[in-house]
Amino acid sequence: MAKVYVVGARGRMGQLVCATVEATEGLELAGGYDVDNIDELDEVAPAVDLVIDFSQPAALPHVIAYVERTGAALVSGTTGLQDADLARLRELGSSTRVVWASNYSLGVAVLRKVAAEAARALEAWDVEIVETHHNQKADAPSGTAVALLKAVDPQGAYDVVHGREGIVGARPSREIGMHALRGGTVAGTHEVHFFGTDEELCLTHRAASRQIFVAGAVACAQRLLAAKTGFHTFDELMLG
Numbered sequence: 001m002a003k004v005y006v007v008g009a010r011g012r013m014g015q016l017v018c019a020t021v022e023a024t025e026g027l028e029l030a031g032g033y034d035v036d037n038i039d040e041l042d043e044v045a046p047a048v049d050l051v052i053d054f055s056q057p058a059a060l061p062h063v064i065a066y067v068e069r070t071g072a073a074l075v076s077g078t079t080g081l082q083d084a085d086l087a088r089l090r091e092l093g094s095s096t097r098v099v100w101a102s103n104y105s106l107g108v109a110v111l112r113k114v115a116a117e118a119a120r121a122l123e124a125w126d127v128e129i130v131e132t133h134h135n136q137k138a139d140a141p142s143g144t145a146v147a148l149l150k151a152v153d154p155q156g157a158y159d160v161v162h163g164r165e166g167i168v169g170a171r172p173s174r175e176i177g178m179h180a181l182r183g184g185t186v187a188g189t190h191e192v193h194f195f196g197t198d199e200e201l202c203l204t205h206r207a208a209s210r211q212i213f214v215a216g217a218v219a220c221a222q223r224l225l226a227a228k229t230g231f232h233t234f235d236e237l238m239l240g
Contacts, residue, residue, distance in 0.1 A: 002225055003030040003048040005072075007041075007063055008055030010034045013077070016214040017052055024218055033059075041066035048072055050221055056138075057081050064088060073097040075221045077104055077213070079143035093231025097224050101234035102143025104216035108190065109235050111205045112151040115192045118201060119152035126171060126195040127152055132181040133188055140180035144190055149176065152192065 004021050008014040009032025021029045030048045033041060034055070041062040047070040053063050054077045067074050076089060079102050092098050103109075119127065129152075131145040141162070149160065158176045188207040193200060207213070216238070223237045 001028045002026060002050055003028050004050045004052060004221075005030055005041075005045070005048050005066075006032045007038070007051060007053040007059055008034060008078075011054065013054040013210055013214065016210055017054055017217065020211075020214050020218050021052070024222075026222065027218070033062075035059075038062045043069075050075065050225060052217060052221060053078055054217075057085060060085055060088070064092060067092060067096060067098075071096050073221075073224050074099070075217055075224060076100040077102070077217055080139040081143075090231045093229070095229065097227050097229055097232065099220060099224050099232045099234060099237060101220075102147050103188075104213045104220060104234060105205070105207060106216055106238060107205050107212070108144055109239055111190065111192070111203060112147060112235070113239075115148055115203055116151040116154070118192070118194055118203065122194050122196065122201070124173075124196075125201075126173070126175075126193075127158075128177040128179065128193040128195070130179045130181065130191040130193070131189065132183070132186050134185050135182050137182060140182070141178050142180070142188070142190070144188070145178060145180070148190060148192055149178065152176070 004027050006014055006017050009018055018029055018032060021027045038059050042065045045066060050073045051063060051067060052075045057078060057080050073096060089098055089100050129145050129148055131142045133142060153176060158174050161175055161177050163179055187209050190205050192203045220234055220237050
């Protein structure tokens with residue numbers, strides 16, 4: 001039985017993660033951490049097998065300190081991280097098992113692969129990325145939208161425009177538009193538009209609830225526990 005801590009346990013995602021861990025055979029919820037007790041991870045919290053973190057970037061130093069101290073495996077779904085934060089997670093993979101993803105939906109993982117393939121096949125087409133989320137989401141664009149951008153432009157060869165305003169003139173060919181919509185209770189919709197002459201291809205993923213991300217994260221956690229030491233990707237663990 002693998003013991004699990006959930007960081008961000010009182011958040012909407014965290015509550016679902018806790019419930020799913022408790023209902024999953026082979027996993028045992030050992031505790032939850034949030035802003036009021038996150039400091040305990042630094043030196044006090046006992047060792048467990050796995051940490052699942054769906055909190056805020058501010059919690060990352062505490063999570064890393066805990067993982068370094070105990071060697072626990074780490075599943076991180078925190079978005080809004082900076083390049084330096086991601087570098088620290090990759091470095092952490094030198095001593096334990098780590099996976100980070102901005103989105104733990106299997107459908108989104110397939111969307112990234114299909115979008116990358118479409119971008120290669122439709123190299124001369126215009127690309128726009130649109131993401132829609134609930135009105136409480138803190139970061140924009142979403143981590144998933146950023147991952148989709150990297151999928152269609154892995155070398156960073158295009159200029160990225162976050163929305164447009166005013167007299168912007170004709171659209172340059174080496175440009176990708178990123179658009180963030182916020183409203184209501186939308187769990188998450190991501191669209192990658194490819195515009196050619198007289199035709200358009202739109203790849204879309206819609207999440208009906210947050211549970212799909214939780215189910216993916218917990219399934220990924222089970223595979224991570226059986227993986228070798230290293231920094232892993234969701235696609236690697238789930239798609240092979």
